[in-house]
Structure formats: C-alpha cells, structure tokens
Amino acid sequence: MYNQLQTDWENQDELLQTAVSASSQFLTMISERPVAPKPACVALKDLPEAGLGAADALHLFRAEYEAGMSASAGPRYFGFVTGGATPASLIGDWLTAVYDQNPTADYDSIAPHVEQEALHFLRQLLHIPNTFSGSFVSGATMSNFAALAQARQWIGQQQGINVAEDGLMALPPIPVLSATPHASSYKSLAMLGLGRQAICTVPTLPNREAVDVDALAKLLQTIRQPAIIIASGGTVNTVDFDNFRAIGALKEQHNFWLHVDAAFGGFAAASPQYAHLMHGIEFADSITIDAHKWLNVPYDSAMIFTRHPELQTAVFQNAAVYLGGVGDNPAPVHLAPQNSRRFRGLAAWMSLMAYGRSGYQEIIERNIAQAQWLGAQIAQSDQFHLLDDPVRLNVVCFTLAGSPTMTEIKDYLARLQADGRIFLTPTNYQNTPAIRAAISNWQTTQADMEIAWQALKDLA
C-alpha cells in the first residue's frame, strides 16, 4: 500500500479528531467571519507527485482556503434561499461519508428504508398525502427535471406515445403554462428536449406573482390538448403562492399535469399559521421540495414527490440484471435520474428525528417573523422601499429609495458584501431593480436581524 495511505489508515482515529476540531473551530466562529468573502484570484496548484498525507493536506487547505469559505451555513447569509445545517443534519451528513452507502436498491443495506422513512416524515411535516411517493435527488432543479420528465411521459401516454421508449419525435409541441416559474423549470425543459420556449407565460393577479386562474382557464380553453402546468409554491421574489385548489378545480374540464414547485415555500405547511398557503396540494401530480433550503440540511439534498410512480419508473428505470429488475416495488435506482449516489436521506432523517414537527415549526415561524420584522423596518425607512408589503413569508423584497438602476443595486450589494456583516442577492421585481433577503437559517436570532438592519442602513 502507498506509504501515506498506510500511515493515514493507521492514524485514522487521530485524523478524525483533527477534523472534528477543525469543524468545531469553523462552526464556533461562523457568525464572526465575513459572511461572503469575495474570492481572491488564485493560480491552480499542480498535482503533487508524492502525496502530503491527510493531516498536511488538511493543514494546507485550511491555511490557504478556509478564510475564503463563506458563512453560508451561518445566521446572516440571506442570499438565494440558503438554509444552514442543523447539528443533527451535520452528524447525519458526516456519517453519510463514513457509511458510504449507495442506496440504489435494498439488497445490501437498510439505507433505502431509512430514506423512505425520512420521506414519510416529510410527508407528515408538510401534509403531503400518502398517495405521493418520494425519492431523493440532489436539488430542486433535479426535482423539477424529474417531475417534468414524468409530465412529458404522461403527455405522450395521452396521445398513445411512449416517449421513454420511442423518443420525443412523434409528439407535437407540448404546451407548458406557468405564471412565475423558477429559472430551473426553463433549464429542466431545455434538458428534456421540450425547450425553454415551451413555456407560455400566464398573467398574474394584479401586483402579485400568483397566477390569475381565470386567465389560465381561458388559455386552457384555447389549447385543447393535454398540457403541463407549473405552479409556484412560492416564488423566489415574494414567496407568492398559486392557488392550487382553484387550479386543481380546472382538472374537471381540462386535461393537464400539475407540477408544484414548492422548493422552499412548501415548508409553510409546517406551521398551522401558514399551512393554508399549501392547501390544494393534493391536486398536484408532482411536487418539488428542497432540503438544503428550509429543512436546513447540508448541500445537496431535495425530494421529488409524485402520484404517478408508474410513469416515474417508465422514465427512470435502469433494468440491468446486476442492478436488479424493476419488479412490483421498484428500487430507488429506477425512480430518479441518478443511479449511484450518496445516502442523502440520512441527514434529513437525523434532523427530522432530532427536532420533530415542533422543532421545524419553530424554525419556520421564527424565520418568517424575522423577515416580517425586517420588512416592517424597511417600510418605515426613507432609505428603502419595500416592494411587497407586508412580507408574505421568509423573503423580503425591497429596493433603495429613488429609482435605482441595477448597477446601483449591485454596487450597494458589493459594499455590503465587503462590509461582511450580511450577504444579499439582487433581483428584478416587476421591472424594478431590487434586492432579496431570504431568511432560512435555523441559527438566525433577533440580534442577527438587528446587525443586518444596521448594516443595510449604514451602507445605503
């Protein structure tokens, strides 16, 4: 055996202790470090001929790169929709690497069962009916992709065509209707050969991002062929929700697949106060839920829920004798894009088991209250303008006073990033250059919100 490998093996226990102490140093200081240090321009190193061994490799990494890590797992990283990692999910993720399972099928380990249990916990937390089966994927983009692949298969089935077997060629263009789809739905359609242009944008309600259901009904009337509807639960700028019940009612007259992208807004269902936003979810054919957002498990993790496992298998089956046949109870390898993959469900299982329904309800309600508090400060300030008043859920969408250009917004965000107290990302809301603050971290306290508000005012 190569000498460094042999030595590392012999010292594995000590190496793991070193990693524990490095982890705990990083995590203890996470709220003190610059939230999103702008990466320096660094030349690529060459592969060493003789390896350094794990201890020196870790030492070198920490010395050269650790300062450049963002505090995205910390309490004041408000960019995108970035959850942190709860202590239990971190343990789950660490052990995922230790166990190094490949949960494609249930013939060599209990890991697929644990994932099914985690999905069952999630159905219970988010009030997703048991008629939906779930699978783990790497993120909401992959989940949207997997859902729309099933939708494509369904459209083919309506017209007597098996797209998974015979390809797309035999199909006429597929109408996809949506009011405010996430960018990843366009990407998914591009990957699926349906094309970004397939989306027909449906009008929204006045001053909202939610679909105008009457306008949607009129469009469906003109289409007269099976369609795909992508609904939002909720949107990235204002976390607006489409009315799933009203859309579902249209199924009585029209033939469509309803996909709900509830990547982070789906967690509203964990709070009795906000659960109504997800009412009607039972009308969905497929649902996207992200775990590395509001579930606060480490990257990467998401779920696809479907009411049509047979279509899922039709698309994703990977029949090979050595992997096991599809059978009556298809293994995970036949249900999602990836074959081999990490035991992603363990972090979610650990965190859901550790904090339960009330733990998650507390995180969700605290983050919403924090976003609403920030929204209220912004609404009263003459330095800013709140664009969606009152704040609906956990995202505050606002802009600088006056009519700032996108360059001015980006300059302001760059100053905030250099200041280091908070990190926020730009957006465009109804043609207004704007800013989003997405509060989705389990660690965020009121003190963090006050630091954030002070930073926003100081740099404006």
Ligand SMILES: Cc1ncc(COP(=O)(O)O)c(C=O)c1O
């Ligand atoms: C509503 C929605 N859908 C999909 C995505 C894509 O998620 P991911 O980056 O996990 O692929 C996001 C990410 O912000 C989102 O907010």
